[in-house]
Amino acid sequence: MHKLSIAELAAGLREKRFSSRELTQAYLKRIDSFDGAINSYVTVTAERALKQADAADARIAAGDAGLLTGIPLGQKDIFCTTGVRTACGSQMLDKFIAPYDATIVEKLDAAGMVMLGKLNMDEFAMGSSNETSFYGPVSNPWDKTRVPGGSSGGSVAAVAAGLCPVATATDTGGSIRQPAALTNLTGIKPTYGRVSRYGMIAFASSLDQAGVVARSAEDAAQVLQAMSGFDAKDSTSVERPVDDLVSGLGQSIKGLTIGLPKEYFADGMAPGVRARVEEAIATLTRLGVNFREISLPNSPLSVPTYYVVAPAEASSNLARFDGVRYGHRAEGAKSLEELYKRSRGEGFGAEVQRRIMIGTYVLSHGYYDAYYLQAQKVRRLIYDDFKRAFADGIDLILGPTATDVAFKFGQNSDDPVAMYLNDIYTIAANLAGIPAMSLPCGFVDGLPTGFQLMGNFFSEARMLNVAHQYQQATDFHTQWPTEYAS
Amino acid sequence: MSLSPEQVRQVAHLARLQLNPEQVEPYARQLTDILGMVDRLSAADTAGVSPMAHPLDMVQRLRPDVISEADRRDDYQAIAPETQDGLYLVPKVIE
Amino acid sequence: MSRIPEGWEAVIGLEVHCQLSTQSKIFSGSAIAYGAEPNTQASPIDLGMPGMLPVLNVDAVKKAVTFGLSVGAKIAPRSVFARKHYFYPDLPKGYQISQYELPIVFEGHLDIELEDGASKRIGITRAHLEEDAGKSVHEGFQKSSGIDLNRAGTPLIEIVSEPDIRTAAEAVAYLKKLHQIVVYLGICDGNMQEGSFRCDANVSVRKVGAPKFGTRTETKNVNSFRYVEKAIEYEIERQIEVIEAGGTIRQETRLFNPDTGETRAMRSKEDANDYRYFPDPDLLPVVCTPEYIDAIRGSLPELPDAKRARFEKDFGLSDYDAKTLTSSRELAAYYEAVVAASGAEAKLCANWVATDLLGALNKLSKDITESPISADALAGMLKRIADKTISGKLAKDVFEAMLNGEGSADDIIKAKGLVQITDESAIIAAIDDVIARNPQQVADYRSGKDKLFGFFVGQAMKATQGKANPDALNRLLKERLAG
Structure with missing residues (x-):
């Protein structure tokens, strides 16, 4: 049952081949059996899930069900859930039970989806390997000695191991796409402002965007459709109807023009990854897509730009964690300053502290212009590169997602800069605010890799259509890690 | 741009982070590495480029001036480390 | 008033925090009523809980623009909210949402009247929208302070003057004028005790003719006109003494103690602040179109100076009477209602309202809005003076009786047989x-x-x-x- 697509699960529920309760129980059982070794869930909400499943079964019986009613999912532990701890991978929030739901939690609950639990992640979504979580690293189901990528490491590992059919995730600099590539999944980060950020714990507000990791473009489209939409509670939410992401998936992609940025195909990509990405281009060419080389000349500056903008916003967003109203509070502090420093010193891990310090530094007096303002200007240049490409007749842009396949635990943990370069291909989309996705394109020495599609603002439907057509022509995305296949 | 241990301590103070003494040295090295990578920005020609704070070319939406929040103090303070008589407690504030 | 010693000059700039009288907070739907039980008007947004996002209150923007237009200021077609960072327990997010580089209102001015009757123009550098902080409660705790965040997120405009003010008396004149305007506009209730209108004073001194300003101190939250005067006078005197004794002034934040009339450096502000302002990524630029600004301009009430001039011209009032009667919008409206309803001579009406009525209200410690005699009732009496039913002398008795709630002027005249003998x-x-x-x-x-x-x-x-x-x-x- 765990290998069925969302459409197949929905059909099974509708045709009463199994109930949502049975489906939920089956997944809970798999979590119980397998997650000890993977560590993808930080909280399993069995009771809540069964209650939701029963409600879903009642809706199905009453003929009041939508496509997603009764389908289980995992929620990244960055989305606030009433009555269920939301820890965001941090000791700081180890005891934090939000008195409100994130808008996307509300939306997916309303669609009748069943939340199995909260998924592990890098602390405050800062990381590319899921090694910074207070709740311990997550293993890659394809090779448990390797990382699943990050920050949505729990989300991808859970889906890849069949511990949920689909999961929510967030992407600030690649946190959906890079782990999706490393675990053979399809992950999409929509246009900035398409999915509400209300109730999603902020890392870098101008870059953060929620999305989905799934086993196919079709599954991803169905869940993203339900998550998207205007939310009056988020000032950066876009007041624009959501396109139909699902019904256009069958369209031909013949005649589309996809740009290949030469900067993305320069040195830096592992040879095996390059070979798989080139094969994907060949497959799409056979499907009638035209490719054209383009240039995004400022893309080499994405990583330095990001590592000014994101830490600056993070240092500010994380200032609220002070041990006063919620969250970790140091014991026995005698003064206010001691309370702040010790609560934050104890509550935040090293990577979060590094980013807070970098962010504090680049915003501080005398450095603002050289770092923050300059980064904002370069951000504009990066954005203009994309604008120019799309204005020049390019429908989508294709490139690698990650430089290499999943790396071993500890490989980059003492070298932040080497770790940051993992995001070299994914960051630009966040800086520009455009939608981007990663999808599987084969294996290198038994480990999965993926390629990335980027589109103009609000071109999710087109991107998903291309991804779906590609997946109709290939079977990489249907491969399972042996241990979890049966 | 390199960051000295003293500068690390200053930044940590500004960010209200208590660092263990043995963390300061490695942090100084790592932050120096990061700033070294970030320094590539200074080479970019940004003359006449307007800074981009946000990917959205939108303006601020305004909400109607109505009271929409009920008093839920008990719920909110249930997760507070220390409260008394409806107040959040902190070590004595000296103005 | 203490005088500034010969050869010295003070340079004063004021920052006034003015709470806008909206229904709800600037970025959340919480109530802002004064005096509520602690933290009962603090929502997750006001508490700075994770994942919470601000959405701007339409009325706060309107009130800020209204203010700007009333002081001849420019309204920014595009203004931007920025985050101002510092750690303090009454600041839940670790930053205050304020405006920094692009405030909504800039380059205005206010003309104040000096003691000698001359007029002086004080520049208003800017007025920006921001959220208020909460409050720390110290009473009733030994080693702790209590934090009440009901006030956190209350909409404010911070009105920053140019350093054009030279004496404590000018500062008070400026503040009183500003206070009168915001109350006139109905954008602030003006209640200084409750903190709706608060003032920080930036003071420095220099030798007359010195090319540069001296180092300034900022005295915080002085909550009455009299305290502002005392705090500034104290600060001027202190700074001159320090310099004359060979010392230097530290740039610092000071607190005024109303019991001693002195100021002292604030310990909590000893750190040189580095606020790390940057544009708030949770909020987008606020756009005021020319049409929007014109619509607000069109609905501005008549302001005190214009009203005063009109009273002098249309009613033939003395400058003094006109000033008195326009001191509040309610009083002016009362007076105009009396004139209209009585048909009596405007000057006579002015005497009765400005002298008799205000004198009586003053004794009763009442405001014009609480007057026991309504404008219509007073007009009823003035009619009887005008038609010679009663003399001015008899009217005093009638007025007293009306004040005691003995009925309308006609009732009282009849009951007491006060009708004037004209036979x-x-x-x-x-x-x-x-x-x-x-x-x-x-x-x-x-x-x-x-x-x-x-x-x-x-x-x-x-x-x-x-x-x-x-x-x-x-x-x-x-x-x-x-x-």
């Missing part, structure tokens, strides 16, 4: 009686002692229990005494 034969009878009873005085008067006329007026008035029409009495008395 000339009755007045003549009384005069003749007075003449008959005072033959010696009559003789003296007729031989040239004109001053005795007042004596006869008094006697005749007494004989009519004060009800004789004074004009008629005077005229008839003159006739009869002439013999």
Whole structure:
């Protein structure tokens, strides 16, 4: 049952081949059996899930069900859930039970989806390997000695191991796409402002965007459709109807023009990854897509730009964690300053502290212009590169997602800069605010890799259509890690 | 741009982070590495480029001036480390 | 007032925090009522809980623009919210959402009246929208402070003046004028005790003619006009003393102690602040279109200066009366209602409102809005003066009775039989009686002692229990005494 697509699960529920309760129980059982070794869930909400499943079964019986009613999912532990701890991978929030739901939690609950639990992640979504979580690293189901990528490491590992059919995730600099590539999944980060950020714990507000990791473009489209939409509670939410992401998936992609940025195909990509990405281009060419080389000349500056903008916003967003109203509070502090420093010193891990310090530094007096303002200007240049490409007749842009396949635990943990370069291909989309996705394109020495599609603002439907057509022509995305296949 | 241990301590103070003494040295090295990578920005020609704070070319939406929040103090303070008589407690504030 | 010593000059700039009288907070739907139980008006947004996002209140923007237009300022077509960072327990997010580089209002001015009657223009650098912080409560705790975040997120405009002010008296004149305007506009309730209108004073001193400003100190949250005056005077004196003793002034934040009249450096602000401002990524630029600004301009109420000029011109009032009667919007409206309803002479109405009514209200410690005599009621009495039913003298009794709640002017006149005697034969009878009873005085008067006329007026008035029409009495008395 765990290998069925969302459409197949929905059909099974509708045709009463199994109930949502049975489906939920089956997944809970798999979590119980397998997650000890993977560590993808930080909280399993069995009771809540069964209650939701029963409600879903009642809706199905009453003929009041939508496509997603009764389908289980995992929620990244960055989305606030009433009555269920939301820890965001941090000791700081180890005891934090939000008195409100994130808008996307509300939306997916309303669609009748069943939340199995909260998924592990890098602390405050800062990381590319899921090694910074207070709740311990997550293993890659394809090779448990390797990382699943990050920050949505729990989300991808859970889906890849069949511990949920689909999961929510967030992407600030690649946190959906890079782990999706490393675990053979399809992950999409929509246009900035398409999915509400209300109730999603902020890392870098101008870059953060929620999305989905799934086993196919079709599954991803169905869940993203339900998550998207205007939310009056988020000032950066876009007041624009959501396109139909699902019904256009069958369209031909013949005649589309996809740009290949030469900067993305320069040195830096592992040879095996390059070979798989080139094969994907060949497959799409056979499907009638035209490719054209383009240039995004400022893309080499994405990583330095990001590592000014994101830490600056993070240092500010994380200032609220002070041990006063919620969250970790140091014991026995005698003064206010001691309370702040010790609560934050104890509550935040090293990577979060590094980013807070970098962010504090680049915003501080005398450095603002050289770092923050300059980064904002370069951000504009990066954005203009994309604008120019799309204005020049390019429908989508294709490139690698990650430089290499999943790396071993500890490989980059003492070298932040080497770790940051993992995001070299994914960051630009966040800086520009455009939608981007990663999808599987084969294996290198038994480990999965993926390629990335980027589109103009609000071109999710087109991107998903291309991804779906590609997946109709290939079977990489249907491969399972042996241990979890049966 | 390199960051000295003293500068690390200053930044940590500004960010209200208590660092263990043995963390300061490695942090100084790592932050120096990061700033070294970030320094590539200074080479970019940004003359006449307007800074981009946000990917959205939108303006601020305004909400109607109505009271929409009920008093839920008990719920909110249930997760507070220390409260008394409806107040959040902190070590004595000296103005 | 203490004088600034010869050869020295003070340079003063004021920052006024003015709470906008909206229903809900600037970025959340919480109430902002004063005096509520602690933290009962603090939502997750106000508490800075994770994942919470601000959405801007339409009315806060409107009130800020209203203010800007009333002080001749420019309204930014595009203004930007920024985060100002510092750690303090009454600041839940670790930053205050404020405006920094692009405030919504900039380059305005206010003309103040100096003691000698001259006018001085004080520049208003800017007025920006921001959220208020919460409050720390120290009473009732030993080693702790309590934090109440009800006030956190209350909309404020911070109005920053140019350093154009030179004395404490000018500072007070500026503040009073500003206070009057925001209350007139209805954008602030002006309640200084409750903190709706608060002032920080930036003060420095220099030798007259010195090319540069001295180092300034900022004295925080001085919550009455009198305290502002005292705090500034103290600060000027202190700084001059320090410099004259060979010391230097530290740039610091100070706190005024109303009990001692002194200021002292604030310990919590000892750190040189590095606020790390940057544009708030949770909020987008606020756009004010010319149409929007024009619509607000079109609905601005008449401001005190314009009203005062109109009262002088249209009602023929003295500058003093006009100033008094326009001191608040409610008082001016009361006065205009009295004039309209009574049909009496505007000047007469002014005397009654500015002198009698305000005097009585002052004794009762009441505001014009709480006056026991409504504008209509007062107009009813003035009508009777105008149609000569009662004299001005009788009117004082009627007014007293009205103040005591004894009914309308007509009721009181009737009940007390206060109707003025205009029947000339009755007045003549009384005069003749007075003449008959005072033959010696009559003789003296007729031989040239004109001053005795007042004596006869008094006697005749007494004989009519004060009800004789004074004009008629005077005229008839003159006739009869002439013999």
